[in-house]
Amino acid sequence: MKKRQVVIRREGSNRSSSAQVIRTVRYAECQKNHAANIGGYAVDGCREFMAGGADGTAAALSCAACGCHRNFHRREVDTEVVCDSSSLS
Helix, strand or coil, X not given: CEEEEEEEEECCCCCCCEEEEEEEEEEEEECCCCCHHHCCCCCXXXXXXXXXXXXXXXXXXXXXXXXXXXXXXXXXXXXXXXECHHHCC
């Protein structure tokens, strides 16, 4: 499941430059410890989060492959900053 967030930020009152920060969020392998209650460590081997339903529903927060909540999956954030250099002097 990928999400994309675009933020436009302007800094400085006398400069007209703008920068775009693009963040892409991806959820990777499941890290839920299924043996925590007996003092062990065992993961289920789920390699990537797959939403169990459409965006905006409660089912979208559970993984279709392993059944765990999205929070148990490792979160990867890719950040890209794009500056408009044509307005810089």
